[in-house]
Amino acid sequence: MSSQTQRPRAIFLDIDGTYADHGLAPEAHVDAVRTARKLGHRVFVCTGRPLSMVPGHILDAGFDGTITGAGARVEVGGEVLRDARFEPRLAARLVETLDAHGAAYILEAPEALHGRTGVDRRLREVLGPIFAGRPQHDGILSTDVDPLEDILGPMQYSDDLRATSYAKISCFDSPVPLTRLLADFGPGVGLIPSSLSALGDRAGEIFMAGTHKAVGIQVVEARLGLDRADIVAIGDSANDIEMLEYAAVGIAVEGGHPAVLAVADRITAPPAGNGVALAFRELGLLG
Template sequence: MADRRCVFIDFDGTFADQGVAPLEHAEAVARARANGHLILLSTGRPASIVAPEVAALFDGVISSAGGHVRVGDEVLHDERFPAALGRRAAEVLERHDVAFALEAPEALWCSSSASRRIRARMADPAPHAAAGIGNGPRDIVDAVRVPEDLGACSFAKISLWESRVPVEQLAAEIGPEIGALPNSITSEDTSSGELHLLTVDKADGLRRTVEHLGLDLAATVAIGDGLNDLGMLRAAGTGISIAGARDEVRDAALFEVPGPSEHGIVTAFERLGLL
């Protein structure tokens, strides 16, 4: 067996395709854990839209792109927008008539209008073709909640779509504490994106986990395909990118593997000697 590794795996586009992970990926994680390695999910999704059966595959889940860190049953970190900043963000987005969801570990907080738009956007008229773990768009739709006062909600990150204003401009209007990224779930157009606290990164989740477990950073592996994976790939002892990722992501990796449809996690684990 290889030296014990601690592996951090992105979800959308890396471990899963359209919210469904191939059974081969689940089996590879189970085998690697049985061999003594620690395997964690590290996703931009909030915990509220990670299916329980997906979370159960791992030793822990880093969600909200590093804002929420859980190892086993212990929550190590739970960072949210400060209340005043969160209310300002909601006000700016509503003023521009942007469809958005405030992402929290407990729910996706939305206006009634955004709730309807999410349900229309995530409509899945046919069952997913491949068997796997996770429920596709239903995991997102089932987490939607409509509160009485959206501005009072506690949340870690914002997803938005159908914006007539560039995501970077929205971030600038809200405040200098905010960063903007293309949306990791729905990245097909420039009107979609994510707004996040600049102080939060997947790399922070990796470091908190390693410190908690008493491991060396050299023993860590990060696998991802998106811009929100960059910090994690650079912080890890070994970075692995997914074929088709942007140049910045590929440059941060030691090597690349195929996407979920070609069972790239299995390939990565085989190359690392984890299986």
């Protein structure tokens, strides 16, 4: 344990279901981030959300940088080190395919979310019942953040999205299973299940193959001269698998995706149980 407390670590935190729940982070997590940084550790947001969906109140804790879009964009100290987008022709083809099958989707870019005119109504119909079923109070957390508005707030609408520049697609409702819909796109396009498991195979995240959170971590590692042996990652969802595998210490959140739990070195509690703060303490990051 003493060796863990004497050398600075670089910690990469997923947001949803890890650092925060229902869009809110417990005070213990905010305090843990601030304390660890005061002691010389570096702490980064590492989320599947695009920057346009990361609320200011999350970033207010103070972080050394952000990896957003599940590795597509990397920013450290105010400098953008990576901003990957789908190649324009492929981006347009994906949009055309989703539109042809009547899918409800959002194009995710750092500057905004993009949706077809009227998709907000579809999302309310599909997601409303799921979010309504969530508990109104979750331990020490309240639900002041409306999860639907969390998605719809940064949205920009258009009748034609084929020329839109974006890094990832969140599909919430497709009449055709997404694996079948994407079958002709080849290895350049990846798909992972939606974090909203109730949506089943008609939903998921469509991303640039080869882009994931560990790629973003490697960009930070190279810029700051980090030692991989000092990298810690905490997450709970399917898009956290590569991140936990890459880190020297990969920590999964209890109740997270089975594949994440399978690759983790440790398990910690969810946000309502102050899991990030507990993990920091166990690793000696809080002094």
